[in-house]
Amino acid sequence: MPESVELSIADLTHVLEDFTRMHIRLPSERRLSFTTLSVLHTLAGSGPKRLTELAGSEQVTQSAITQMVTKLERDGLVERHPDPSDGRAVLVHVTAAGAAIVDGRRAERMARLSELADRLTPAERASIAVALPALARMVELHERPTGEDDAAAPEAAGTGTDTPRESTRRRR
Amino acid sequence: MPESVELSIADLTHVLEDFTRMHIRLPSERRLSFTTLSVLHTLAGSGPKRLTELAGSEQVTQSAITQMVTKLERDGLVERHPDPSDGRAVLVHVTAAGAAIVDGRRAERMARLSELADRLTPAERASIAVALPALARMVELHERPTGEDDAAAPEAAGTGTDTPRESTRRRR
DNA sequence: CGAACTGTATCAGAAACTTAATTAAGTTAC
DNA sequence: GTAACTTAATTAAGTTTCTGATACAGTTCG
Structure with a gap:
């Protein structure tokens, strides 16, 4: 990249x-x-x-x-x-x-x-696919403005397709 | 890429x-x-x-x-x-x-x-930068559904006030 | 305990939107 | 050329959604 x-x-x-x-x-x-x-x-x-x-x-x-x-x-x-x-x-x-x-x-x-x-062309689709984890991380950073930064983890297949939810877990 | x-x-x-x-x-x-x-x-x-x-x-x-x-x-x-x-x-x-x-x-x-x-990491930023033209083209394709291949549906003319109660958009 | 604070509910009124009816300009047919 | 139809915008009345103020129950802290 x-x-x-x-x-x-x-x-x-x-x-x-x-x-x-x-x-x-x-x-x-x-x-x-x-x-x-x-x-x-x-x-x-x-x-x-x-x-x-x-x-x-x-x-x-x-x-x-x-x-x-x-x-x-x-x-x-x-x-x-x-x-x-x-x-x-x-x-x-x-x-x-x-x-x-x-x-x-x-x-x-x-x-x-x-x-x-x-x-789109296959190359265009691939470029979006590669960028998705970074975009998802921007949203995550927005939702947790402070707090510990996780490692970057720029693995492409990271965001689960079948496990949509885990970002905000709140204690009660 | x-x-x-x-x-x-x-x-x-x-x-x-x-x-x-x-x-x-x-x-x-x-x-x-x-x-x-x-x-x-x-x-x-x-x-x-x-x-x-x-x-x-x-x-x-x-x-x-x-x-x-x-x-x-x-x-x-x-x-x-x-x-x-x-x-x-x-x-x-x-x-x-x-x-x-x-x-x-x-x-x-x-x-x-x-x-x-x-x-973000520089690599993450770069991945988004590379994907931006493709994302922009998706928006463009959405706004102008008539592409190179088929004439598709004109969609522009008759939209008027077509009772948005049930299903607003009618396809042909 | 009592005072201050927090989370929710209720009510009156304002804002935004919908439907229906109206006015006006353009188009088509005879 | 005028009657009938269509299109663009407005107006009026009613509905839904939101705000502001207030009330009330539960919690926290002195």
């Missing part, structure tokens, strides 16, 4: 902006707002969370999360469980039905990206 | 989802909704557009765009100009103040990505 190549942050920002806009406007079968889908995604990805945690990660008020969770619960997409370690708190779990929605949307995204990737 | 490396679409989808969520919740100085910011981004990036074009690209109704543009115009972020080629249409232009907001947010994103990139 050529280490002499310089990474243009401006180009990276542009590309990620474009992918963001391309990703977001994917229509959803059920009438769920973007924030609602994002909450389901968070719960499916990182396990049960408190309402205050969700409010923080989605950058909406705690009041909005309470109302949204109430509606999601009525629709059977999440469940409220008491937090055994804190009588005030509620842990929101995603149900199988809720996870199915997240998975369905991911499948649609994969289908769309697959079509696009098919039209 | 090794052409033998296979690109995992599942991994790519996951990484892009994470970047999307990381990008979106970036706080904005002024109180502008995501859709509003997206419209400003579109106008700043691709020049003046009709209201119907904006409604199509943002996947909201024409009515919502009209109301949003009215408010943006009141705030001096966009301007309405008559379309010389069609007396019914209006062309929405972004003003300098509107472009400044887009640029400001991009600068914030670049600063954040810069911090993260600094903590």
